[in-house]
Amino acid sequence: MLDFCGIALEHPIINGSGTFDAIAARRAFGDALLESFPFAAFVTKTVTVAPREGNPPPRLWEVAGGLINSIGLPNKGLHGFLAEDLPELAELPVPLIVNVMGFSRDEVAELVDAFTERDEVAALELNVSCPNVETGLVMGADPGEVAALLERVTPLTGKPLIVKLTPNAGDVPAVARAAEAAGASALSLINTLRGMALDPGTGQPWLGATTGGVSGPAVRAIALAQVYAVARAVEIPIVGMGGVQTPTDALNLLRAGADLVAVGTESFRDPAAGRRVAEGLGTIVANRT
Numbered sequence: 001m002l003d004f005c006g007i008a009l010e011h012p013i014i015n016g017s018g019t020f021d022a023i024a025a026r027r028a029f030g031d032a033l034l035e036s037f038p039f040a041a042f043v044t045k046t047v048t049v050a051p052r053e054g055n056p057p058p059r060l061w062e063v064a065g066g067l068i069n070s071i072g073l074p075n076k077g078l079h080g081f082l083a084e085d086l087p088e089l090a091e092l093p094v095p096l097i098v099n100v101m102g103f104s105r106d107e108v109a110e111l112v113d114a115f116t117e118r119d120e121v122a123a124l125e126l127n128v129s130c131p132n133v134e135t136g137l138v139m140g141a142d143p144g145e146v147a148a149l150l151e152r153v154t155p156l157t158g159k160p161l162i163v164k165l166t167p168n169a170g171d172v173p174a175v176a177r178a179a180e181a182a183g184a185s186a187l188s189l190i191n192t193l194r195g196m197a198l199d200p201g202t203g204q205p206w207l208g209a210t211t212g213g214v215s216g217p218a219v220r221a222i223a224l225a226q227v228y229a230v231a232r233a234v235e236i237p238i239v240g241m242g243g244v245q246t247p248t249d250a251l252n253l254l255r256a257g258a259d260l261v262a263v264g265t266e267s268f269r270d271p272a273a274g275r276r277v278a279e280g281l282g283t284i285v286a287n288r289t
């Protein structure tokens with residue numbers, strides 16, 4: 001067992017938000033999913049206050065070594081999630097981390113407040129990759145924005161708050177330091193990098209939302225560099241992610257300074273990737289000691 005912000009975890013591999021639908025997987029694989037759950041904790045897809053339809057299609061484009069997605073965070077909204085999804089996710093055999101996003105500090109506060117009351121929730125992950133409608137600044141791209149957000153929400157909860165940093169920031173370690181100073185319990189990185197593709201026929205943007213987020217092996221080297229830099233800037237624990245496919249990829253993020261590693265895009269190719277990476281990592285570590 002290892003300790004992450006006071007949460008006991010069986011191994012250091014979790015999922016990246018939005019890349020593993022545990023409710024659909026339970027329907028597909030039945031209780032076998034619970035007996036051999038691929039992750040040591042489960043991170044939900046981003047929950048927003050109001051329900052969202054997501055972006056217009058097409059929403060995916062395959063690039064060399066990864067994909068661009070512009071899913072646009074479709075979700076049932078806070079009340080739909082609490083009523084329909086939380087009871088099902090609470091049956092998973094691992095701690096639950098709820099990923100939330102708000103378009104203002106008040107919205108994030110509402111989400112943090114609501115999940116603080118729920119015993120089923122072990123920790124919260126704040127997705128700060130969206131603009132604050134009040135300031136126009138992307139919350140996670142600016143140290144001052146992140147600090148102001150955390151000063152608002154940390155007093156509301158006793159649960160660990162993991163801030164999910166965006167790689168689309170000028171100075172990611174500066175944002176990380178600001179989050180730590182304002183009370184973040186941990187940091188996770190990287191979220192997707194902005195990218196786009198053109199329709200080969202029309203020459204127009206392929207994705208319905210024009211741009212999307214690049215993920216998968218194509219971003220692995222960037223993730224490693226950002227985790228390495230952030231680990232040297234802060235003392236709080238780090239969840240590293242970006243392009244992990246193999247146990248060695250996970251080991252490298254741990255060597256760079258991560259405490260946990262998340263598997264994201266790879267789970268679309270292999271839904272058991274989390275377990276494969278965790279077991280392989282266990283073997284590497286056992287053979288070294």
Ligand SMILES: Cc1cc2nc3c(=O)[nH]c(=O)nc-3n(C[C@H](O)[C@H](O)[C@H](O)COP(=O)(O)O)c2cc1C
Pocket residue numbers: 015016017018019045046069071073099127164190191192214215216217219241242243244262263264265266
């Ligand atoms: C299809 C898709 C949906 C995603 N949805 C979310 C999300 O809802 N919230 C979030 O914080 N990150 C989301 N992400 C980002 C991942 O959690 C992760 O940070 C990123 O993909 C990098 O890891 P990877 O290269 O292993 O996929 C999503 C990524 C993908 C590919």
